[in-house]
Amino acid sequence: MAEYQEPAASGPLDEEVQPSRWNVLKYGAAAGAGLLALAGGSGQPPAAPPASARVAAAGRPLAAPPLPGVLDLYINDGYLKMVDDSLVYHRGFGDLPTVRDDADPSLAAAPHVFTADGKLVKSRSYPLGAPLPPRGTPLPYGPDPDNPGQYYIRRNYWASYLPKRTLVAESGSTIRIRVHNRLAKGHQFVLHKGGPGGAGAGTGPVAPGASAMLELPAPPPGTYIYSDPSNAPVERVLGLFGALVVMHPDHRWDVARGMASFERQWIWVCHAVDPVWARAEAAGGTVDPSKTPAVPRYFTLNGRSGYESLAITDNDEVNLASEEETLVSGYPRQLDVRQFGEGGTAGTLRGGQLVRLINPGIVAHQTHFHGNPLWTVRRNNRDWPRSGGYVDEDGHIVLQQWEDVVELPPMDRKDCILPVKRPPDAIPPVWAARDRDWEYPMHCHAEPSQTAAGGMYPGGLVAHWTLKGPFTGGTS
Numbered sequence: 001m002a003e004y005q006e007p008a009a010s011g012p013l014d015e016e017v018q019p020s021r022w023n024v025l026k027y028g029a030a031a032g033a034g035l036l037a038l039a040g041g042s043g044q045p046p047a048a049p050p051a052s053a054r055v056a057a058a059g060r061p062l063a064a065p066p067l068p069g070v071l072d073l074y075i076n077d078g079y080l081k082m083v084d085d086s087l088v089y090h091r092g093f094g095d096l097p098t099v100r101d102d103a104d105p106s107l108a109a110a111p112h113v114f115t116a117d118g119k120l121v122k123s124r125s126y127p128l129g130a131p132l133p134p135r136g137t138p139l140p141y142g143p144d145p146d147n148p149g150q151y152y153i154r155r156n157y158w159a160s161y162l163p164k165r166t167l168v169a170e171s172g173s174t175i176r177i178r179v180h181n182r183l184a185k186g187h188q189f190v191l192h193k194g195g196p197g198g199a200g201a202g203t204g205p206v207a208p209g210a211s212a213m214l215e216l217p218a219p220p221p222g223t224y225i226y227s228d229p230s231n232a233p234v235e236r237v238l239g240l241f242g243a244l245v246v247m248h249p250d251h252r253w254d255v256a257r258g259m260a261s262f263e264r265q266w267i268w269v270c271h272a273v274d275p276v277w278a279r280a281e282a283a284g285g286t287v288d289p290s291k292t293p294a295v296p297r298y299f300t301l302n303g304r305s306g307y308e309s310l311a312i313t314d315n316d317e318v319n320l321a322s323e324e325e326t327l328v329s330g331y332p333r334q335l336d337v338r339q340f341g342e343g344g345t346a347g348t349l350r351g352g353q354l355v356r357l358i359n360p361g362i363v364a365h366q367t368h369f370h371g372n373p374l375w376t377v378r379r380n381n382r383d384w385p386r387s388g389g390y391v392d393e394d395g396h397i398v399l400q401q402w403e404d405v406v407e408l409p410p411m412d413r414k415d416c417i418l419p420v421k422r423p424p425d426a427i428p429p430v431w432a433a434r435d436r437d438w439e440y441p442m443h444c445h446a447e448p449s450q451t452a453a454g455g456m457y458p459g460g461l462v463a464h465w466t467l468k469g470p471f472t473g474g475t476s
Contacts, residue, residue, distance in 0.1 A: 059099070059102070060096070060097065060098055060099070060102065061097040061098075061099070061182075062097070063096050063097055064178070064180060064211070067176075067178065068120075069114075069118060069119065069120045069174075069176055070120070070176045070177070070178050070213075071109075071112050071114075071120055071167070071176065071177050071178070072095075072096075072178050072180065073093040073094065073095075073109055073177055073178070073179050073180070073189065074093070074094045074095070074096060074097045074098075074106065074180045074182055075091065075092075075093060075094075075179065075180065075181045075182055075183055075187050075206075075228075075240065076091070076092060076094045076097065076098050076099075076100075076105055076106055076107055076182055076183075077089065077090065077091045077092075077100050077105070077107075077183055077282075078090060078098060078099075078100050078101070078102055078105025078107060079100075079105070080105070080107065080239075082273070082298050082305070083298065083304070083305040083306045083307070083308050086275070088273060088275050088278050088298070089238070089275075089278040089279065089281065089282035090105075090107050090238055090239040090273075090278065091107065091183065091187075091228075091235065091238045091239045091240050091281075092105075092106075092107025092108050092239040092240060093107075093108070093109050093165075093179070093189070093226075093240060093242060094106030094107050094108065094109060095109050095110055097180065097182055107239055108164040108165045108239075108242075108303065109164065109165060109167075109242065110122055110124070110164060111123060111124050111126075111162035111163070111164065111166045111167065111168065112167055112168070113126055113128060113167075113168040113169075113170070114167070114168070114169040114170065114173040114174070114175050114176075114218065115128070115170050115173055115249075116170040116171065116172040116173050116249045118173070118174070120176075123162075124161060124162055125159040125160060125161050125162060126159060126160060126162060126168050126245075126247070126252070127159055127247075127252040127253075129159075130157065130158060130159035131157065131158060131159060132158075132159050132161075133158045133159065133160075133161075133264060133324075135320065135323045135324060135329075136161055136323045136324040136325070136327065136329055137323075137329040137330060137331075137466070137468060138153065138154065138157075138158040138263050138264055138330060138331075139154075139331075139471070139473065140152060140153055140154070140331040140333075140471055141153055141154045141345070141347065141348050143471075144333070144334060146334075147334045148431075148432065149332065149422070149431055149432070149434060149470070150331075150332045150333055150334055150422065151331045151332065151333055151471060152333070152343055152344075152345055152348040153263050153330070153331065153333050153343070153348060153349050153351075154263070154347065154348065154349065155253070155261070155342065155343065155347055155348055155349035156252070156253045156261075156349075158263060158264045159264070160264040160265045160266065160267075161324040161325045162267055162325070163267055163269060163302040163303065163325040163326070164302075164303060165241070165242035165243060165269060165303075166242065166243050166244075166245065166267050166269075167226075167242065167243070167244045167245070168244070168245050168246075168247060169218040169219075169244060169245075169246045169247075170218065170246070170247055170248070170249045171218055171220075171221060171246065171247070171248045171249060172217075172218065172249065173217075173218045174215065174216070174217055174218070175191075175214070175215070175216055175217070175218055175244075176213065176214070176215045177189065177213070177214045177215075178211055178212070178213050178214075179203050179206055179211060179212050179213075179214065180206075180210075180211045181206040181207065181208055181209065181210055181211070182208075182209070183208060184208050184284075185208065186205045186206060186207055186208065186230070187205075187206055187228050187230060187235065187240065188202055188203050188204060188205050188206055188212075188228055188229070188230060189202055189203045189206075189212075189214060189226060189228065190202035190203075190226065190227060190228070190229050191214070191216075191219075191224055191225075191226045191244060192224060192225050192226065192227065192229075192411065193219075193224060193380070193381070194216070194219040194224045194226075194244065195216060195219070196216075198219075201214065201216050202214060205230075218246050219246055220246065220256075220381065221246045221247060221248050221251075221255075221256040221257065221381075222245075222246055222256065222378070222381030222413075222415075223243065223244070223245055223246075223356050223358055223381065223413040223415065224243065224244040224245075224246070224381075224413070225241065225242075225243060225244075225358060225360045225411060225413065226241065226242050226243070226244060227240055227241040227242070227360055228240035228241075231286065231287070231289075232289075233289065233294075233362050233410070234277060234281070234286075234287045234289060236360055236361075237272065237273070237274055237277060237294060237296075237361070237362055238277065238278060238281060241269075241271070241360035242269075242360075243267060243269055243356075243358050243360070245267065245356065253349075255354060255377055255378060255415050256378075256383070259377060259378070259383065260340040260351060260354075260375075260377050260417055261340050261349055261351050262340075262349075262351055262352065262353055262354035262417065263330060263349060263351060263352065263353050263420075264330075264353055264354075265353065265354040265355070265356060266325075266326065266328055266353065266354065266355045266356065267302070267325070267356050267358065268301060268302065268326065268355055268356060268357050268358060268367075269301070269302055269303075269358045269359075269360065270299070270300070270301060270357070270358065270359045270360075270361055270363075270365050270408065270461055271299070271300045271303075271360060271361040272294070272296035272298070272299050272300075272361040272362055272363045272449070273296055273297060273298040273299075273300065274294045274295060274296045274297065275297055275298075276292070276294075276295065277292070277294060280292070294362055296361075296362070296363060296448070296449075299361075299363065299444070299448075299449040299460050299461040300461065301326060301461050301462070301463055302322075302325050302326045304318070304322060304326070305460060305461070305462075306460060306462060308322065309322060309326060309461075309462055309463050310322070310327075310462065310463065310464060311323050311327060326463055327463055327464060327465065327466065328353060328355065328418055328420075328442075328463075328465035328466070329465065329466040329468060330352075330353055330420040330466075330467070330468060331420070331467075331468045331471055332420060332421055332422050332467055332468070333350075333352075333419075333420060333421060334350070334421070335350060335351065335352055335419045335420075335421045336350060337375050337400075337402075337417075337419075340352075340417070351417070352375070352417045352418050352419040352420045352421070353417070353418050353420055354415060354416070354417060354418075355374065355415075355416050355417075355418055356413065356414075356415055357406060357408050357412075357413065357414045357415075357416060358412075358413050359408045359409065359410055359411065359412050359413070360410075360411065361410060362410050363410070363446060363448060363449055364407070364408065364409045364410060364446060365407075365408040365444045365446050365449060365461060366405045366406070366407055366408070366444055366445035366446050367405070367406045367408060367442060367443075367444055367445075368404065368405045368406075368442065368443060368444070368445050369418065369440065369442050369465060370440040370441050370442070371423045371438070371440030371465070371467065372418055372419050372420065372421060372423065372440070372465075372467075373402040373403060373404050373419075374402070374403050374406055374416035374417065374418055375400065375401070375402055375403075375416060375417040375419065376400065376401060376403050376406060376414055376415070376416045376417075377400055377415050377416065377417060378414065378415035379398075379412065379413070379414050379415075380412060380413055380414075381413070384398055384399060384400045384401075385398070385399060385400065386399075386400050387399075389401075403416070405445050418465065420467065422467075423438075423440075423467070434469060434470070435469060435470065436469045437466050437467065437468055437469045438466070438467045438469070439464050439465070439466050439467075440464060440465055440466075440467070441462070441463075441464050442462065442463040442464055442465060443460070443461075443462050443463075444460070444461045444462070449461045
C-alpha cells in the first residue's frame with residue numbers, strides 16, 4: 001500500500017538540525033561577512049570572476065561570483081515535461097539561476113564531488129579518473145575457464161555514472177554548499193541524518209532573495225538524502241530533494257570500509273509527482289497535506305518514467321543517459337555471497353554490482369528484479385549483520401539476505417548487491433545455447449506506481465537490467 005501522507009512537522013524541520021557553526025554561516029545574496037571570510041578573511045571583496053561567469057545566457061539572471069571549493073545551489077522553479085508531454089510545475093536545487101518561464105529551467109544540479117584533498121569537481125562519474133564503462137556496462141576481464149558462459153570481472157577498475165541531483169563526498173572532505181533562494185517564499189536546505197551525531201544539518205530558513213551557507217565535515221560513508229523539509233513533505237514532492245553519497249577514498253569500490261566490494265554502483269533515486277499539489281503552489285497557494293492528500297500521477301526513477309526510463313524513446317540522448325545511469329547491466333560471473341572480495345585471479349572480483357535505492361518521495365516502493373534477487377547489506381547506513389540477525393521494531397528481519405522484493409518506505413535508503421549471475425532457472429541446455437543479451441524487468445510491487453493515470457506503466461517507476469551475452473571483444 002502506498003503511503004500518501006506523512007506526520008506533520010512540529011516546526012520548520014522534520015528532524016533535529018544542529019543550530020551550530022555547521023549551519024549558521026549566512027549572508028546576503030550579494031555579499032556579507034560569511035562570503036568575505038570564505039574568500040580569505042581579508043575584508044576585501046573577492047576577485048572578479050572570469051567573464052564567462054559574469055555573462056548570463058539570454059534572459060537568465062547572473063550567477064553569484066563563485067567561491068573556491070563551494071557548490072552554489074539555486075532554488076528555482078519552472079515547468080518540466082512529464083513522460084506524457086504534460087508540463088508540470090516543479091521546484092529544485094539547480095546549478096544556475098533561471099526564471100520560471102525558462103524553456104530549460106535549472107531544477108536538478110549536475111553531479112559534483114567533494115574530494116578529500118579539498119577540491120570540488122564537477123563530474124558525472126566516480127571514482128574520478130577511472131575508466132568509463134561503455135554505455136554503462138563494465139567490460140569483463142576475460143572468460144572464466146571453469147564456468148562456461150561466465151567471466152572474470154575487474155576489481156577496483158570501472159567508474160560509475162551518477163544521475164543529476166547526486167553529490168559525492170569523500171571521507172575527510174569538507175562539504176561547502178551555498179544556497180540561493182530565488183523564490184517568493186522562504187526555503188531551506190537540510191542534509192538529513194548527515195550532521196554531527198547523526199542529526200540533520202542545514203542552512204536554516206533562507207528568506208526570499210537571500211543566501212546561506214552550509215559547511216560541515218563529510219559524514220560517515222553511506223547514502224544520505226537532502227531536501228527542503230518546509231511544510232513536509234510538500235517541498236520535496238515539488239522537487240527540492242537530492243542524494244549525497246559518501247565514499248572512503250581508500251575504499252572507492254566498497255559499500256563501506258570492511259563491507260562488500262562491487263564492480264560498479266548505481267544510484268536509484270525514486271520520486272513521485274502530484275500535479276494537483278503543483279498547480280496549487282504554482283498559483284501562489286500553500287498546500288495543506290492533511291486537507292489535500294497527495295495522489296501522485298507520475299513516478300520517476302532518476303527523473304524519468306515509463307518508456308523514458310527503459311531507454312526506448314526516439315531521443316538518443318535520453319536513452320544513453322538511462323543506460324549509463326539507471327539500467328543495470330553486466331556480464332555473468334560466478335559469485336559467492338560469503339565472499340565479495342578478491343577473485344581467483346589477481347585483479348579480479350568475486351562480486352556483483354551495487355544498487356543504492358533512495359526514496360525521497362512519499363510512496364512506499366517495493367522494487368522487484370526478475371532474473372536475480374538482491375542481496376541487501378545496509379539500510380539507512382546501518383550495516384546488516386551476516387549472522388545473528390534480529391527482528392526490528394517494525395517486524396522486519398535485519399540480516400544480510402536475498403530479497404525478492406525490496407521494501408523502500410519514504411526517506412529510506414537501502415544498499416543492495418545485484419549478483420549479475422546466471423539465473424537459477426537457466427537449465428544447462430538453455431544456458432549453453434545463449435547467444436544474445438537477456439533482459440529482465442524491474443518493476444515496483446506497489447500498484448499505484450504502476451497503474452497511475454489508469455494505464456499500466458506509462459507514468460510508472462519501471463526499469464530493466466541486462467545480463468550480457470557472449471563477449472567477443474577479447475580481454476578488456
